[in-house]
Amino acid sequence: MASIFTKIIKGEIPCYKVAESADFFAFLDINPNAKGHTLVVPKKEVNKIFDLEEAAYLGLMTFARKVAIALEKAVPCDRIGISVIGLEVPHVHVHLIPLHSMNDIDFKHKVSLTSEEFSTLANSISEAFDTSEV
Numbered sequence: 001m002a003s004i005f006t007k008i009i010k011g012e013i014p015c016y017k018v019a020e021s022a023d024f025f026a027f028l029d030i031n032p033n034a035k036g037h038t039l040v041v042p043k044k045e046v047n048k049i050f051d052l053e054e055a056a057y058l059g060l061m062t063f064a065r066k067v068a069i070a071l072e073k074a075v076p077c078d079r080i081g082i083s084v085i086g087l088e089v090p091h092v093h094v095h096l097i098p099l100h101s102m103n104d105i106d107f108k109h110k111v112s113l114t115s116e117e118f119s120t121l122a123n124s125i126s127e128a129f130d131t132s133e134v
């Protein structure tokens, strides 16, 4: 069965999309640790990150870097944290989290946002995203 992230990529489940390339997709985490918490995923459904082909792994990291640069422009913070963690969804996902304190990366600290706030955030990150070379 397709993962929830494959359904999001295909548009079968709604999301707050941030950026997309031929092979990768970024969208806001629906249960964010911090404002701007973004997930970056390969379109090809693979369970575990180190099972990706080397080119796909490097491509994912390059794309995640571009998203992180846009994220830091849109959501001022001390830095963008990165984590590959969790067992919930069997589809590779990189968490990019704007950090103001170490609590923001511990996955216990959650913030709640309205759908309008999610939309505004996704638009700001998207506008800051450099679409050249993707």
Ligand code: AMP
Residues within 6 Å of the ligand: 004, 013, 015, 028, 029, 030, 031, 032, 039, 085, 086, 087, 088, 089, 093
């Ligand atoms: P984990 O597998 O524990 O790294 O976490 C999966 C992440 O996916 C969690 O942070 C969830 O909040 C997030 N998530 C699950 N379903 C959705 C969805 N439909 N839209 C956006 N984020 C989601």
